[in-house]
Amino acid sequence: MSSPNVIPVIGVVGGIGSGKSFFAQTLAKRKNLVIVNGDAVGHMLLERPEIRQRIQERFGDGVIAADGNINRRALGQIVFGKTPDHVRAKTDLEAIVHPPLAAELHRQILEAQAAGQADAIILDAAILLEAGWRKFCDAVVMIDVPSELRWQRVQTTRGWSRAEFDSREANQMSVADKRAAADYIVRNVGSEDEVAQQCLQVLNSITDETL
Numbered sequence: 001m002s003s004p005n006v007i008p009v010i011g012v013v014g015g016i017g018s019g020k021s022f023f024a025q026t027l028a029k030r031k032n033l034v035i036v037n038g039d040a041v042g043h044m045l046l047e048r049p050e051i052r053q054r055i056q057e058r059f060g061d062g063v064i065a066a067d068g069n070i071n072r073r074a075l076g077q078i079v080f081g082k083t084p085d086h087v088r089a090k091t092d093l094e095a096i097v098h099p100p101l102a103a104e105l106h107r108q109i110l111e112a113q114a115a116g117q118a119d120a121i122i123l124d125a126a127i128l129l130e131a132g133w134r135k136f137c138d139a140v141v142m143i144d145v146p147s148e149l150r151w152q153r154v155q156t157t158r159g160w161s162r163a164e165f166d167s168r169e170a171n172q173m174s175v176a177d178k179r180a181a182a183d184y185i186v187r188n189v190g191s192e193d194e195v196a197q198q199c200l201q202v203l204n205s206i207t208d209e210t211l
Contacts, residue, residue: 006113007034007112007113007116007118007119007120007121008120008121008138008139008206008207008209009109009113009120009121009122009123009136009137009138010120010121010122010123010137010138010139010140010141010203010206011123011125011128011133011134011136011137011139011140011141012024012122012123012124012125012128012140012141012143013126013128013129013140013141013142013143013178013181013182014142014143014144014145014175014178014188015145015147015150015169015172015175015178016126016150016154016165016168016169016172017145017149017150017151017153017154017157017165018143018144018145018150018188019143019145019153019188020124020126020143021037021124022143022188022195023122023124023141023143023186023188023199024122024124026192026195026196026199027120027122027199027200027203030196030200031119031120031200031203032117032118032119033118033119033120033121033122034108034112034115034118034120034121034122035121035122035124036105036108036109036112036121036122036123036124036125037124037125038101038105038123038124038125038126038127038128038133039124039125039126041101041104041105041108042097042101043072044104045097045100045101045104046069046070046072046097047069048100051096051097051100052064052069052070054096055070055075055093055096058092058093058096059075059078059089059093062074063075063078075093076168079093079171080167080168080171081167081171082170090171094131098131101131102131102132102133105123105125105133105136106136109121109123109136119203119207120203120206120207123136123137126172127172127173128140129173129177129178129181130172130173134181138206138209139183139184139206139209140181140182140183140184141182141183141184141185141186141202142178142179142181142182142184142185142186143186143188144175144179144185144186144187144188145187145188145189146189147175149189151165183206184202184205184206186198186199186202
């Protein structure tokens with residue numbers, strides 16, 4: 001989608017716990033970036049009454065918390081898994097959430113490009129490739145981290161069990177497929193300065209290519 005004078009859009013992918021947000025935050029300390037966060041937009045959409053109602057109608061009152069909001073953990077237990085019921089539930093949830101999510105991500109990207117102030121726009125979305133949102137991007141960067149290290153990070157930061165980690169990972173595109181689909185690889189291991197240097201090199205390469 002690149003063309004002269006258009007601010008490049010960089011999609012960021014990786015396995016669970018790989019540090020996709022770290023990539024964006026590291027560059028934001030050094031460059032003028034707009035970060036479009038798929039998780040944040042997704043959480044915002046779940047607060048819309050019309051979407052909450054559709055989810056409740058499909059999945060029942062058990063996915064509604066005491067405060068009236070969506071209980072994302074309860075919903076996750078229904079949609080993340082390998083059984084036919086899990087697969088159907090995940091497909092139904094995506095049919096409800098993905099169209100408005102894609103529209104909002106695209107709106108934010110276009111808004112940032114129209115403002116014309118950023119060095120780049122980072123699209124941080126866990127399901128970027130699976131959902132077909134690569135079409136919004138000029139380049140895709142894979143944040144690559146060994147599985148065991150990612151599991152240790154998630155156990156510490158999110159309190160997930162190993163079974164929950166494995167179940168959610170199994171419901172995403174494989175790390176090998178993400179790596180193969182990416183235009184650039186950043187190894188998020190080693191010191192923060194070493195990783196930051198990789199991030200800057202990737203950003204400079206993408207910026208040069210889209211000029």
